[in-house]
Structure formats: structure tokens, C-alpha cells
Amino acid sequence: MKLDVNVLRYLSKEDFRCLTAVEMGMRNHEIVPAELIARIASLKHGGTYKVLKNLLKHKLLHHDSSKYDGFRLTYLGYDFLAIKTLVNRGVFTSVGRQIGVGKESDIFEVATEDGTILAIKLHRLGRISFRAVKSKRDYLRHRSSYNWLYLSRLAALKEFAFMKALQEHGFPVPNAVDCNRHCVVMSLVQGYSLVQVKQLQNHVTVFETIVGIIVRLAEHGLIHCDFNEFNIMIDDDENITIIDFPQMVSVSHRNAQMYFDRDVECIFKFFSKRFNLSFQENAEESDGSDAESDELGRPRFSSISKAFGFLDKELAASGFSRKDQDDIEKFIEGDPEKDSGSDDEESEAEQPISDDEGTETELSTINEPNISNIGSLCLLDKVNSNKTFTDMH
Numbered sequence: 001m002k003l004d005v006n007v008l009r010y011l012s013k014e015d016f017r018c019l020t021a022v023e024m025g026m027r028n029h030e031i032v033p034a035e036l037i038a039r040i041a042s043l044k045h046g047g048t049y050k051v052l053k054n055l056l057k058h059k060l061l062h063h064d065s066s067k068y069d070g071f072r073l074t075y076l077g078y079d080f081l082a083i084k085t086l087v088n089r090g091v092f093t094s095v096g097r098q099i100g101v102g103k104e105s106d107i108f109e110v111a112t113e114d115g116t117i118l119a120i121k122l123h124r125l126g127r128i129s130f131r132a133v134k135s136k137r138d139y140l141r142h143r144s145s146y147n148w149l150y151l152s153r154l155a156a157l158k159e160f161a162f163m164k165a166l167q168e169h170g171f172p173v174p175n176a177v178d179c180n181r182h183c184v185v186m187s188l189v190q191g192y193s194l195v196q197v198k199q200l201q202n203h204v205t206v207f208e209t210i211v212g213i214i215v216r217l218a219e220h221g222l223i224h225c226d227f228n229e230f231n232i233m234i235d236d237d238e239n240i241t242i243i244d245f246p247q248m249v250s251v252s253h254r255n256a257q258m259y260f261d262r263d264v265e266c267i268f269k270f271f272s273k274r275f276n277l278s279f280q281e282n283a284e285e286s287d288g289s290d291a292e293s294d295e296l297g298r299p300r301f302s303s304i305s306k307a308f309g310f311l312d313k314e315l316a317a318s319g320f321s322r323k324d325q326d327d328i329e330k331f332i333e334g335d336p337e338k339d340s341g342s343d344d345e346e347s348e349a350e351q352p353i354s355d356d357e358g359t360e361t362e363l364s365t366i367n368e369p370n371i372s373n374i375g376s377l378c379l380l381d382k383v384n385s386n387k388t389f390t391d392m393h
């Protein structure tokens, strides 16, 4: 999606008033009646219609007159509200290039007043095409598209809360800076996704570090659930950073063992394929079920001593409640196909948002020339080349 922040610079106070009015109206209306927007925005001289027309022109709103004359926010409109709020808070002052696109997010560079480059992740639940979402469609069918925004907001809040908690426990994750609506602000990770890396100096050390992180996460009561080469970043010194946390679950989750084993398996498979790491059967190690690892050296979930209270205790501090967790878990379940690069059979043409015709397809079109396609993700060849930033003031 092209995030033309130049448009944002020229939006007036009235534009933002109306955009906010639509956002507020969407709490109980799928399509917000034009009169309600006018009432909430209460612009002088009845200027709402002119403003709505302008917002529509810039694709910040979607017009729907099938039942009555009304509007709803597009993801772009929601982006602008989040960016505006974060800029007003002084978190960053300008927005740069898109540096990544996941199935459920767009990642951009931003710059702070003192020139530090950070990353923002704009969550886009509902854009994705993996099976779990399809099976959850019923859950949302009778609810408004506000729920897609709501779920994206929850995903962002969850990611922010986890990133913060993990960082406090010494895990190699980006530094969580701030969060608003569906937007997480974090430090920019130098380096590449592991999927882009063809050779490593010390692949055994890197492998052991990564498996060690899975085990340590479980010891802290957590399972990543999407632990694969797309969500592991590595720099030139072969330091690892883990990203992408909206689907993490507690070790007390009913499918915890399966998720844990799947994360482990993903890493074993990847290292075996990409770096020819071989895992010899070791009969001695597999003796007895309380051995720490199985015959191929894979850590056993059952033999890890786990902390069960981590989620509630640590995450509530960032504003992510138990109810938020339950809400989002109903929707996001770790899916084996997700991010695995084997999703060709389900193209973006099969959009899960049946009530979002037009908008999502438009928004997910990527026009950046310097982004290359790698499997299901698009990533830059070099994170820091060719920076251009648009000042938001």
C-alpha cells in the first residue's frame, strides 16, 4: 500500500475532526450515517459534506449508500489518525520509506526530531489470506468492519506489550517505543531476515542461539507461534533479533505443546535445508522421557520448567488485559501455513473481508520500486539505503 504522507501534511483541522468523528461513529455503526458524522464533528457553517468529499478523494473514507448514506474509515484513514497522534505526541516527526510488508502489516521507517530512525508497524488484520482467518470469518460476519480496526488495534497493543515485556527480560527484540491504535513504534533492526541469508560464518552457533531462545521463552511462560526464518533478523555480526509477536501464546494454552514443537521443527528444518546442518540420531540422549531433548536433539516441551504467570502479570502493565488476550485469541491462532512461504495456493485475491470490497485490494497494492519479493514477504535489499522522509509539521 502506498502511504502518501504528503496528503497528511495538507489535511486541515476540520479534516481530522471529521475523520475522528467517523472513527467514533464506527464504535456502534458499521457504516456511519453522514448526519451522525456532522453531529459529532459539529463543524461551523455545516462544512462537513465538503470535508467528507475531500477525505473520500484521498481514500481515507469509504462511501456506502447501499442501506443509507454513510461512511467508514479505510485502513489509510486509520493510518493517518495513528500517525497524526504519534507525531503530536512527539514520538516521531517524519515518515520515510516502506521497509517491509507482512501478510498482516506494513512497516515504514520514521525519523525522530533528533534524526534517529525508528520503524513503525501498521497492523492490518483482515488483509491476510491464511486459513485461520477464513475459519474465523463467521466470528466477524455479523459484526462491523470496525472489528477489523479493533482487532488490528488489539494486535498492535499485544505486540507492543509483549515486546516491552520481552525486552525487560533480556530477550533480543526491538525496543518498544510507543503504540497508538494499530501502529507500533519500535527501534529499527539492522540487518536482514534470516530467510535472505544464504551463508553464515557460524551457523551452528546461530542455530543454538535460536533454539535457546525458544526454550528460554517457554521458561518464561511463552511460545512465539510463528518462529521462523521470516521473523528472525540477523545482522552482519550474526546477532539475532526476534520480531512479530501478535500471535504469541502462554505455555498454558491448550495447544501449547503443538505450537512449541512446531516452532522448534521450523528452525530445525530451515537449518537442515539451508545450511545442511545434520541432526544425528542419538539413542543415549533419547533415553527416558524426562531427557531434555529427543533423539534428534529437539528440546522437549514437557521437560522445560515453565513460568505460568508471565502473561497476566507483565502484560497488564502495558495496558493489555486478559480480555484483550481472549478477544484476539479467538481470532488469531498460530497457523502452520502462515509465513511459511507455502501460501501460493491462497492469493490475495481471496480477501477474507467480504464486506470490504475495493478498499483492501487497493490498500494492499505495493508500488515501491526498491522492494523485492521474497516468498510471501517483500523486503528491501538494504535497510538503510536511499532514505527519503516527509516532514509531518
Ligand code: ADP
Binding pocket: 099, 100, 101, 102, 103, 104, 105, 106, 107, 119, 121, 174, 186, 187, 188, 189, 190, 193, 230, 231, 243, 244, 245, 339, 377, 379
Ligand atoms: P508480519 O506480522 O506482517 O509478518 P513482521 O513484524 O514480521 O510483520 O514484519 C514484516 C517485515 O518487516 C519483517 O520480515 C522485517 O523484514 C521487517 N521489519 C519488521 N519490523 C522491523 C524492524 N523493527 N526493523 C527492521 N525491519 C523490520
Ligand code: MG
Binding pocket: 102, 230, 231, 244, 339
Ligand atoms: Mg512476520
